[in-house]
Amino acid sequence: MVEIVVAVTLLAFGALVAWDSYRTGSGWSASGGPRAGYFPFRLGVLLVLSALAILAQTFWQRADLRGRFIEPGQIRPVLTVALPSLAYVAGVQWLGIYVASAIFVGAFMHFVGRLAWWKCVAVAIGHVVFMYWLFEKRFFLPLPKGPLEAWLGIS
Amino acid sequence: MDEISLLFAGFRAALTPHNVALMMLGISLGVLVGVLPGLGGPNGVAILLPLTFAMGATPEGRVSAIIMLSSIYWGALFGGAITSILFNIPGEAWSVATTFDGYPLAQKGRAGEALTAAFTGSFVGAFFGVVMITFLAPTVARFALKFGPPAFFGVYFLTFASFAGTSKSSYAKTAAATLIGFILAAIGMDTVTGQLRLTFGTEKLLNGVDFLVAVIGLFGLGEIFLSMEEGLAFRGSSGRIDLKVVLKTWREFPRYWRTVLQSCFIGAWMGIKPGGAIAASFMSYAVAKRTSKNPDEFGTGRVEGVIAPETAAHAAGVSAMLPMLTLGIPGSGTAAVLLGGLMMWGLQPGPMLFVEQKEFVWGLIASMYLSNAAGLIVVLATVPLFAAILRVPFSIIAPLIVVVCAVGAYTVHNSMFDVWIMLIFGVIGYVFKKLDYPLAPLTLALVLGDRMEDAFRQSMLGSQGKLSTFWGHPLEGTLMTVGIALLLLPVLTKLWTVMRGRTTPASI
Numbered sequence: 001m002v003e004i005v006v007a008v009t010l011l012a013f014g015a016l017v018a019w020d021s022y023r024t025g026s027g028w029s030a031s032g033g034p035r036a037g038y039f040p041f042r043l044g045v046l047l048v049l050s051a052l053a054i055l056a057q058t059f060w061q062r063a064d065l066r067g068r069f070i071e072p073g074q075i076r077p078v079l080t081v082a083l084p085s086l087a088y089v090a091g092v093q094w095l096g097i098y099v100a101s102a103i104f105v106g107a108f109m110h111f112v113g114r115l116a117w118w119k120c121v122a123v124a125i126g127h128v129v130f131m132y133w134l135f136e137k138r139f140f141l142p143l144p145k146g147p148l149e150a151w152l153g154i155s
Numbered sequence: 156m157d158e159i160s161l162l163f164a165g166f167r168a169a170l171t172p173h174n175v176a177l178m179m180l181g182i183s184l185g186v187l188v189g190v191l192p193g194l195g196g197p198n199g200v201a202i203l204l205p206l207t208f209a210m211g212a213t214p215e216g217r218v219s220a221i222i223m224l225s226s227i228y229w230g231a232l233f234g235g236a237i238t239s240i241l242f243n244i245p246g247e248a249w250s251v252a253t254t255f256d257g258y259p260l261a262q263k264g265r266a267g268e269a270l271t272a273a274f275t276g277s278f279v280g281a282f283f284g285v286v287m288i289t290f291l292a293p294t295v296a297r298f299a300l301k302f303g304p305p306a307f308f309g310v311y312f313l314t315f316a317s318f319a320g321t322s323k324s325s326y327a328k329t330a331a332a333t334l335i336g337f338i339l340a341a342i343g344m345d346t347v348t349g350q351l352r353l354t355f356g357t358e359k360l361l362n363g364v365d366f367l368v369a370v371i372g373l374f375g376l377g378e379i380f381l382s383m384e385e386g387l388a389f390r391g392s393s394g395r396i397d398l399k400v401v402l403k404t405w406r407e408f409p410r411y412w413r414t415v416l417q418s419c420f421i422g423a424w425m426g427i428k429p430g431g432a433i434a435a436s437f438m439s440y441a442v443a444k445r446t447s448k449n450p451d452e453f454g455t456g457r458v459e460g461v462i463a464p465e466t467a468a469h470a471a472g473v474s475a476m477l478p479m480l481t482l483g484i485p486g487s488g489t490a491a492v493l494l495g496g497l498m499m500w501g502l503q504p505g506p507m508l509f510v511e512q513k514e515f516v517w518g519l520i521a522s523m524y525l526s527n528a529a530g531l532i533v534v535l536a537t538v539p540l541f542a543a544i545l546r547v548p549f550s551i552i553a554p555l556i557v558v559v560c561a562v563g564a565y566t567v568h569n570s571m572f573d574v575w576i577m578l579i580f581g582v583i584g585y586v587f588k589k590l591d592y593p594l595a596p597l598t599l600a601l602v603l604g605d606r607m608e609d610a611f612r613q614s615m616l617g618s619q620g621k622l623s624t625f626w627g628h629p630l631e632g633t634l635m636t637v638g639i640a641l642l643l644l645p646v647l648t649k650l651w652t653v654m655r656g657r658t659t660p661a662s663i
Contacts, residue, residue, distance in 0.1 A: 003590055010331055017338050017353060024352050033616045036350035039608045040341045047334040053327035069589060074384040081383045082582075085376065085557050089578050092561060093571055101561075105554040113550025123551060131562065139206050141566050 002069040003058050011051035018044030080112055096146030102128045158293055165517030168218055169525055177223040178526045182533050185230015190238055190541045193379040193556045196231040196472075196489035197598070200224050201367045202375075202563030204496050211500030218518040224496055225476075225519060226526045228489045229281065232432075232472045233534045234541065236273040236465055241266060241542055249432040249468040252440040256453060256460025263456055267400040272458050273465040274534050275408055276415060280466035281527040283419040284426065284473030288480075289520055292509070296481040299506035304613035305624050307482075309634030311607040314484055316638035317428055318596040319645060326645050328592045336597040339364045340604025347612060359572050366495060366601040368564045370488075372577040373594055375560040377584025379553055396538055407458075414443050414459045415466055422470025426486055427478055432471040439467030473523065480516060481506055483606065488595060491602045 021037030021044060029035045070078070084104060091100035106124030109115045135141045145154065168174075188199030207224065210216035235250035240257035253273060260269035302310070319329055342353045343363030354360040408415075418439040425435035443463035444453040453460050475486030476493075483504035485491035497504050508516050564577035587594060618624035626632040 002586070006586060006590060010335070013338075014334075020353055020355070024350060028620055029348075033347070034612050034620075036345035036348045036352050039611065040338060040352060043334050043337050043341065047331060047338065050327045050331040050334060054325070054331060057325065057327060070384070077383040078380050078585075081553055081557070082380060084554070085581070086578065088554075088557065089561060089574055092565075092574060097562065097565065101558045105551075105558060108554040109550055113548050115548065115550065123555075127555060127558070131558075135562070135566070139209070141205065141208075142569070143562065143565060144571060 004055065007051050007054040007058065010054070011048055014044045014047030014051055016044070017041075018048065020044075084108055092144060094146060096149055097143045098128045098132060099146055099148050101131070158289060161513060161517045162289060162521055164514070165519075165521030166525075168215075168514055168518040169222060169522040174219050174222050174522070175525075175529075177219055178226045178522065178529060179533065181223040181226025182230040182233075182526060182530045183537070185227035185232075185530075186234035186237070186534060186537070186541055187230075187544070188227065189231035189234020190544060191552060191556065192238075192244070192382045193375055193553070194559070195374055195378070196228050196487075197492050198371050198375040198560070198563070199231055200227050200489055200492045200496070201370045202559060203227060204367060204492065204499065205563070205566035207496065208499070211496075214512075214514060217500050217502070217515055218522075220500065221493070221496070221515065221519050222522040222526070224493055225522065226530075228472065228493065229523075229526050229530050230533075231489070232281075232469050233274060233277055233530050235468075236270065236277065236461075237534070237538060237541055238545065240269045240273060240461070242545060249436045249472070250464070251433075252436045252464035253461055253468075255440065255464075256455070256457050259454070259456035260458070260461065265456070267396040268404050268458065269456075269461050270396060270538055271401050271404040271535065272408070272411075273461045274531055275405065276418070276462035276466035277469040278527055278531040279415055280419055280422050280468070280470035281473045282524070284423055284470045284476075285520065285523045285527070287423050287474060288477050288523070292477055292481050292516075292520070295477065296506040296509040299482055300510070302506070302630075304610045304617065305627060305631045306634065308607065308610040308614055309625060309631045309638070310482055310484060311603060311610060313634050313638040313641070314428075314603075315596065315600065316641040318593070318599075319642050324591045324593045328590075329596060332587070332592045332594070333596040333600050336600025337604045337607075339369065340366070340601050341608065346605065346609065362568070364576060364601070365567050365573065366598065367492065367567045368573045368577050369580050369601055370492060370598060371560050371563045372580025373584035373587075373598065374488075375556065375563075376577065376581025377588060379556055380581065380585040381588060382549070383553070396535060401535060404458075411459055411462050413446070414463050417442060417446070418463045418466035419470050422467035422472075423474045425467070426471030426474030428486060432468045432475065432487055435471035436464035436468040439463045469527075473527075476519075476523070479504065480508060480519075485599065485602065488598055491599055495602055 018041055021041035024037035024040075025035035026037040026041035027035055028038075084107070088100055088104040091103065094100075095103075102124040105127060106120045109120040109123060110117065131143070135143050169178075184203065185196075185199065188194040189196070194202075203224065207220035210220040232249070235245060236253050236257070238244045239250040239253040240261050243254050243258040245251040245254055257269045257273065260266065315333055318333065319326060324332075338353070340363065342360055343351070344361060345352055351361070421439045421442065422432075422435045425438065426432060440460065440463050443459050444450045447453065447457075447459065472487060472489070475490040477486065479485040479490045479494050483494065485494045494504050502508065502512060502515065560577060560581075561574050564573045565571065567573055584594065587597075614624050618627070624631075625635045
């Protein structure tokens with residue numbers, strides 16, 4: 001199932017690339033030389049062909065029916081890291097990277113790892129302070145900040 | 156000899172206290188990255204690359220920066236062996252073969268011996284690779300100076316064609332992965348005409364997809380998702396090494412000279428081609444087994460079974476720098492990221508480096524001698540420390556690695572948009588790994604895409620659009636013909652077997 005979905009997605013992506021490049025101009029310009037879409041157009045067409053080959057192969061071998069993409073028992077552990085990661089990135093957008101990281105690491109350790117609360121707090125605060133020192137103070141690379149930093153007056 | 160005096164100048168540049176400190180830092184970080192699941196050579200270097208932006212402004216700074224980043228690479232090569240031997244978990248793909256005999260040795264209580272043998276083999280392999288680079292690279296670069304755009308296109312073409320012939324994934328999937336890499340590289344402003352392409356009206360895609368962001372997502376986040384599936388619980392042997400074991404192993408080491416030598420040659424040969432280290436480690440293990448007097452004992456804990464893959468992987472990892480420095484074509488994923496660093500500091504990778512950036516090139520080569528020797532000492536001394544890190548619960552390590560990936564992606568361009576892109580690539584990396592789409596050609600295409608397109612368009616301009624320019628000289632003609640042969644060979648052999656009716660048509 002997943003195999004087919006991915007192949008169809010690639011097919012659509014290839015078609016989209018080819019169409020957009022065709023629009024940009026995929027031929028030879030009057031002033032001499034290939035246009036901007038010359039190379040991408042051909043790549044898009046080739047990707048469509050590869051996706052078709054993958055589809056043909058999948059149906060031919062019936063590989064998709066035999067192998068399972070993921071064992072039922074594995075879905076949960078993968079999601080326990082994938083979904084919090086998604087929430088974390090969204091959190092970085094709103095709260096800045098320091099607050100979001102502290103919450104993410106602390107909560108993950110507490111709810112997934114079931115570790116003692118003081119360990120969670122120590123790692124959560126500790127790694128954020130280290131990060132602040134390394135990036136802002138040592139290498140002068142500003143990381144995204146949110147309302148808390150604004151309130152504390154750290155820019 | 157000219158090379159020798161340049162090399163000594165390189166040693167003088169590399170041996171400042173500042174650079175030696177960076178070297179040690181790089182090696183330690185590299186071992187850490189090699190030991191932790193989800194972090195490896197390519198994304199370890201990618202995450203730390205932004206820290207070197209400021210250093211890249213001066214020539215001395217660039218030498219320091221490349222020394223630190225390449226030391227991470229050597230450290231990661233060493234680090235992979237630690238997890239393989241002690242925990243039966245390959246920290247890197249090139250250490251998979253090391254688990255075959257390394258873990259049985261550790262179970263028998265001979266972990267110290269296995270680790271010492273692996274590290275020593277690695278060091279010898281790396282040394283062999285650096286010596287080869289020292290004497291071969293200037294010659295190759297001198298030869299490559301005469302290359303025009305068609306010849307460069309031919310070299311690129313051959314590089315990618317070799318994936319089709321050797322990749323274990325299906326032919327169509329290798330092609331799809333490569334094409335996706337090229338397409339992603341094409342997004343954004345066209346360098347020749349200044350036209351926007353494939354941006355679909357969003358300003359965010361103006362600069363295209365940065366390959367560093369892609370690498371961090373594909374290899375970092377994707378790998379974490381995969382590790383979670385296995386439900387990682389590290390249970391391993393203790394990694395204590397005392398001096399007596401080291402000296403005993405070193406005394407016995409010369410006995411395996413044949414294994415070491417053949418692994419060096421296999422590694423150096425495979426390393427020049429892309430994706431070499433992984434293939435080299437497996438091949439070297441297989442050859443060591445075949446040429447052994449008692450092949451049946453392999454897999455039960457033979458020291459040669461550890462030496463062979465590690466020596467070859469290190470020789471290959473180091474040799475991967477040869478095509479990167481001389482032709483601008485990285486021989487491994489990590490070398491590809493280093494190449495990206497060079498471009499970021501404003502250096503043009505390729506044969507001109509040997510003419511215009513002598514100090515940089517020879518500082519790097521000299522540092523490769525030094526940092527591999529330093530690496531051997533560092534890993535021997537710190538194995539227990541790194542083994543202890545693996546006993547830290549995964550529920551602490553996993554979120555921290557996600558945070559490191561996010562920070563790494565953000566710092567590339569100080570853009571939040573890149574963090575989202577990284578997340579998407581994490582999912583793509585996970586799905587592609589599960590469905591056996593190869594990630595190596597995708598990454599390489601993403602790095603080389605623009606350069607390959609430039610070479611193609613310049614050749615086309617030169618020849619007024621005639622494809623025959625690629626067969627205009629014997630050199631280009633050979634490169635292109637061999638490339639096409641490599642592309643067609645798997646298809647033709649398949650067709651042949653189908654027509655003979657020997658097998659039902661399986662994967663093409």
